Amino acid sequence: MAETIEGLAALDFALGDLPKSTARATLVRAGKKALEPFIDDVRHLAPVDADPESTPNRPPGTLRDSYVIGTKLNKSQAKTARKEGKNFAEVYAGTNDPAGIQTEFGNAHQAPQPHARPAWDGVQKEVLDGIGTLLWDEIYKSAQRLARRNR
Numbered sequence: 001m002a003e004t005i006e007g008l009a010a011l012d013f014a015l016g017d018l019p020k021s022t023a024r025a026t027l028v029r030a031g032k033k034a035l036e037p038f039i040d041d042v043r044h045l046a047p048v049d050a051d052p053e054s055t056p057n058r059p060p061g062t063l064r065d066s067y068v069i070g071t072k073l074n075k076s077q078a079k080t081a082r083k084e085g086k087n088f089a090e091v092y093a094g095t096n097d098p099a100g101i102q103t104e105f106g107n108a109h110q111a112p113q114p115h116a117r118p119a120w121d122g123v124q125k126e127v128l129d130g131i132g133t134l135l136w137d138e139i140y141k142s143a144q145r146l147a148r149r150n151r
Helices: 008-016 020-045 075-080 099-105 116-149
Strands: 067-070 092-095
Touching: 008 020, 008 116, 020 067, 020 092, 020 116, 099 116
Parallel strands: none
Antiparallel strands: 067 092
8 A cells, every 4th residue: 555745855855955974864763763653563462472381492572572673684684675775764663583474474383463564554654644744853953963063
């Protein structure tokens, strides 16, 4: 399902006035803040083992606690991801636990327990609508820091 966000051209113009490294850092900060509601929801919806005996080598809540926001992917994810280049900033939200995919979609030995997709569906509009406001705030703060530094 495609979403359209209005007003990003003005943000792109404002980012163009900042140095490249500052603009990229500004985008990353705004992206991380925008994805926080998703991570909160997915952690709330992630299944937690009620019976620690069923997985003796994994403490309860391992999957729930493995959801993070970051700018790097693991090796196998990085191979398949399309890289946009140095003028872009990419922020990822998801699990760093290999069992996360098996839990989300299931396999021959376990039924699916969807939690990431329902969490995204619940906050998608909030995240996408909030990115513009958060980005304006971050651009303003970055411009203030830059002005203080160049006095």
